[in-house]
Amino acid sequence: LPQVKILATGGTIAGTASSSTQMTGYKAGDLGIQVLINAVPQMKDFADVSGEQIVKISSNNMTDAVLLRLAKRCNELLADPKVSGIVITHGTDTLEETAYFLNLTVHSDKPVVLVGAMRPATAISADGPLNLLNAVKLAADPQAKGRGVLIAMNDTIGGARDTTKTNTTNVATFKATELGAMGYIAAGKNYFFNQSTRRHTSASEFDVTKLDALPRVDIVYSHANADRVPVDAFVKAGAKGLVMAGSGNGSLHEWEEKGAAEAIKNGVVVVRSSRVGNGPVTVSVKRYTDEGFLNGGTLNPQKARILLQLALTRTHDPKEIQRIFDEY
Numbered sequence: 001l002p003q004v005k006i007l008a009t010g011g012t013i014a015g016t017a018s019s020s021t022q023m024t025g026y027k028a029g030d031l032g033i034q035v036l037i038n039a040v041p042q043m044k045d046f047a048d049v050s051g052e053q054i055v056k057i058s059s060n061n062m063t064d065a066v067l068l069r070l071a072k073r074c075n076e077l078l079a080d081p082k083v084s085g086i087v088i089t090h091g092t093d094t095l096e097e098t099a100y101f102l103n104l105t106v107h108s109d110k111p112v113v114l115v116g117a118m119r120p121a122t123a124i125s126a127d128g129p130l131n132l133l134n135a136v137k138l139a140a141d142p143q144a145k146g147r148g149v150l151i152a153m154n155d156t157i158g159g160a161r162d163t164t165k166t167n168t169t170n171v172a173t174f175k176a177t178e179l180g181a182m183g184y185i186a187a188g189k190n191y192f193f194n195q196s197t198r199r200h201t202s203a204s205e206f207d208v209t210k211l212d213a214l215p216r217v218d219i220v221y222s223h224a225n226a227d228r229v230p231v232d233a234f235v236k237a238g239a240k241g242l243v244m245a246g247s248g249n250g251s252l253h254e255w256e257e258k259g260a261a262e263a264i265k266n267g268v269v270v271v272r273s274s275r276v277g278n279g280p281v282t283v284s285v286k287r288y289t290d291e292g293f294l295n296g297g298t299l300n301p302q303k304a305r306i307l308l309q310l311a312l313t314r315t316h317d318p319k320e321i322q323r324i325f326d327e328y
């Protein structure tokens with residue numbers, strides 16, 4: 001049987017509540033990985049499974065330090081020819097960020113699959129056990145090789161780059177709304193249809209082996225009447241980069257634009273992204289390009305932040321960073 005390692009970080013998939021009907025206000029990350037493995041003995045028919053507890057957190061509390069630990073551990077484990085794939089159990093709130101981070105920092109074609117749950121382990125119709133079984137089968141499936149980091153949730157295979165959490169509580173929350181799912185899990189099988197054309201895993205230039213911290217990058221959310229106060233505060237806090245969650249095609253209020261343009265002059269790298277959720281942020285108003293703003297493409301603000309952090313570990317040259325945003 002293929003060897004699949006499960007790295008556990010907590011989340012609702014390991015969450016417990018005081019009754020089977022309690023779907024909110026539960027304790028995320030309560031159960032250890034062995035309890036989750038014991039609850040799904042069916043996994044043993046498909047893979048030789050063993051677990052490792054990395055942290056036990058609700059994923060809204062994810063940190064750069066844990067991301068780095070996960071990437072390093074994945075690279076170590078996948079370098080072992082005996083290991084076929086990795087599953088990471090994770091809270092759903094920031095699962096897409098961890099998935100994209102690993103998509104850029106794991107240098108292997110072997111499958112790495114992120115999985116979580118929307119209902120705690122103690123809930124009626126808990127979604128965790130089947131999601132976990134699906135994730136392990138996907139990590140053991142040679143078809144899943146070379147596609148970048150995957151997300152297995154609700155019988156759907158999502159790609160790390162384009163999949164996002166779209167609903168606060170529903171089990172059908174992970175979607176790549178316009179770019180689409182990579183595939184389905186149906187009748188016990190994995191079916192692949194789509195693939196990302198962007199660089200990832202083995203083709204990625206990012207190497208975190210020697211890093212123990214990441215550069216500070218903050219997200220500024222645009223809105224009517226937005227001024228420069230958040231930009232100035234982040235710059236003062238030491239931000240090396242900013243992602244602007246602009247309106248529409250990365251449009252900024254002229255008041256916040258002024259602050260951000262000044263930050264660029266002082267060496268902060270500023271990427272325009274969008275709060276809209278679909279479509280590329282492109283060169284729009286020529287002035288933005290003249291002021292040195294970079295275009296975030298189709299990455300949502302939280303993923304643009306991850307890519308900008310990694311880009312800043314390699315270069316501060318805006319041209320190079322725009323090249324990175326165009327390729328990943």
Ligand SMILES: NC(=O)C[C@H](N)C(=O)O
Pocket residue numbers: 010011012013028057058059060090091092093094116117118119
């Ligand atoms: N469904 C979940 O997993 C939500 C939880 N707060 C988490 O992200 O850890």
